[in-house]
Amino acid sequence: MKHVRTTLLAAAGSAAALLLSACGGESGQAAPAVPSAAPSSAEPSAADSSAASPAGDATKPGTELKVGDRAVVPFKYGTTKSGTIAITVTAIDKGANADLAKYGDKAKGITPYYLRASVENVDGADLSYASVSLRALGADGRSTGVIITGSTDQCKSGTAPKEFDAPGAKFETCTLQGAREGSEVTAATFDKGDGYDKSPIVWKN
Secondary structure, three states: OOOOOEEEEEEEEEOEEEEEEEHEEEEEEEOOOOOOOOOOOOOOOOOOOOOOOOOOOOOOOEEEOOOOOOOOEEEEOOOOOEEEEEEEEEHHHHHHHHHHHHHHHOOOOOOOOEEEEEEEEEEOOOOOOOOOEEEEEOOOOOOEEEEEEEEEOOOOOOOOOOOOOOOOOOOEEEEEEEEEEEOOOOEEEEEEOOOOOOEEEEEOO
């Protein structure tokens, strides 16, 4: 089951994030991105770095993986659903500014990136209709400072089906992210849940 969320475009300003609607009365361009602090996982220790985790073994916060590797994480959705899922980032694809045509002038100077992933139910908990999102990092290991929420024709956000309540159940998803022209996205992160919010799991090309 897939859905399209309300689209918003944000760029970090010097004081606070500036939210820009895809269709609204706002005018002007998004402010230049301001680098944020590098995540503590930028240089994980050798003990924390590993290849894909076996089923059921939670991947440690701060682990650095390659695109195509599988990470197992405890997962909460809403206030009533929790379980264990496996996330495999399958691709970090660069799009074209033209892909953001529906954002109008607010997307000027922004290159979209598509963080594609496969999500698997590990322990059989009922996680129907749950969604998983990732974040992008630039070549310097920092946030790109540009946030795009929603979907495009090239990147459809996926939601777990009703039957996502058995071990081995899977669904595919894509998280739309962006970077300023001249910059690039080289990694995807998962930063939800205890420990991961401060020390995300990182997938690099």
